[in-house]
Amino acid sequence: MRIAFLTPEIDPTYGWARYAHDLAAALTTQGVEVVAVTQRGARSGPEGVEIRDALPQLVPPVRFFLPRLLTGLPAARAAIQGCDIVHVVAEPYAPLGAWIAGKRPLVVTAHGTYVPQTVRRRGVGALYRRAYRHAHLIAVSDYTAGQVRAALPGADMTAIRNGVHFARFQVPAPTPDKRGPTILASGGVKPRKGTHLLVEALAQVRAAIPGARLVVTGRHDAAYVAQIRARIAALGLDDAVDLPGQIPEDALLGWYQHADVFALPSLSVGDRFEGFGLVFLEASAAGLPVVGTRGSGVEEAVIEGETGLLVPQDDASALADTITRLLSDANLRAEMGAAGRRYAQTQDWSAVAERVRALYARCLP
Incomplete structure (x- = not known):
């Protein structure tokens, strides 16, 4: 064939x-x-x-x-x-x-x-x-x-x-420059990926967990990233948010393996929607608990209550509460991470x- x-x-x-x-x-x-x-x-x-x-x-x-x-x-x-x-x-x-x-x-x-x-x-x-x-x-x-x-x-x-290539995510990768409880997002800094919601949520998360940090990898939408950087500065989060852009695969794997929570609050905009959400499956393969949004194909990449948690779209407060819950509960993170690995292996x-x-x-x- x-x-x-x-x-x-x-x-x-x-x-x-x-x-x-x-x-x-x-x-x-x-x-x-x-x-x-x-x-x-x-x-x-x-x-x-x-x-x-x-x-x-x-x-x-x-x-x-x-x-x-x-x-x-x-x-x-x-x-x-x-x-x-x-x-x-x-x-x-x-x-x-x-x-x-x-x-x-x-x-x-x-x-x-x-x-x-x-x-x-x-x-x-x-x-x-x-x-x-x-x-x-x-x-x-x-x-x-x-x-x-x-x-x-x-x-x-x-x-x-x-x-997902499950075995790839089991091979130890270089340790990233992690400085505190870390929320990882991958897929780019784009309006439909909800980066603005992550920034707003981080400000609320840090009220409960002052050392919390956010890393968002992937390609930048130039006009949008300028807005995001301005909002980061307005919220006093310059030292708490890292937007490294497209990074080598080994570096991304390092973040998957060493971050604490993966969160991507993707949005449906008009007739545009998230078809599946492969990055959630990758995070699960690395043993990360995941946070996504309802109302798209993400609901098939995240098993609600098992591999991660789902929140409504365009709701920074619900996103912040969910991330705070996970960062505050090591046992829950471990349970969801293990369940995520099992699910990713079937895919x-x-x-x-x-x-x-x-x-x-x-x-x-």
Whole structure:
């Protein structure tokens, strides 16, 4: 079985590229051949995965993306020669995937917001609807599957939750510069990740736990991070908040292993929502109790009352109370961390890849 992945890149640094990297690595160990068809200039992928850089640029975004898909059609068609299935990992490439698949099965992963958004978009919506209806869709959570079905009734849909490389989180990593009870958030400083709520909550947490600190890793939204830094200064939290940006994988693993609580109060904004929340699963794999918000795919990454706790969206006080409760109760943190490890182990990429491989097999004649 030979699968062509359509993905901007195949590396563990961000969303689409990370999904492609981790799924491809797991599939190759199960005897599936993966050809990663990427945008030009993409770096090499995991061992055993062939890279063919033939796609138009998607990351960072460029103007006139859809016309670029058309001009990239010959190169993309040539790149998938010899493949049995075309798997669109990054949803914006779905129309291209439908054009080049021909009689081969087409699979599209719906990571969250993008599929419901595009089917409703004026002008290009019909193009994307045709592509999705030609495909077998993988939704990364039951919540995402429900959102897609609401926008695209009758879609051929299978929910297969995201995975985690469990063993990676058991290997000791370098100890970070930890200076007090630490709340960790990963996924970037962005409005939809609720960084402003974490800052507001920290001010309240420090009333009960004066030494509490916050570390938020990941890419920055430039305008938003300026607002966050201004709010940090206004609350007198300059020495209590660290926004290091994108950090090496070993450094991030060190924070996962040495922080006390993981919290990410993600928000649904308009029709944008958190499709699953892989970072919660990663924190659980490292033994951290997690705090997330209700009303999105996060509810499937966090088992309420077992691996962590859920709070309402956009409620800094509830977030502060929950974080304070966890920081004040070492036994509760230990129990939830242990439960999180057990849950994360069931979601190892090896198990997820088996589910995806079974879907591939059903798709083939």
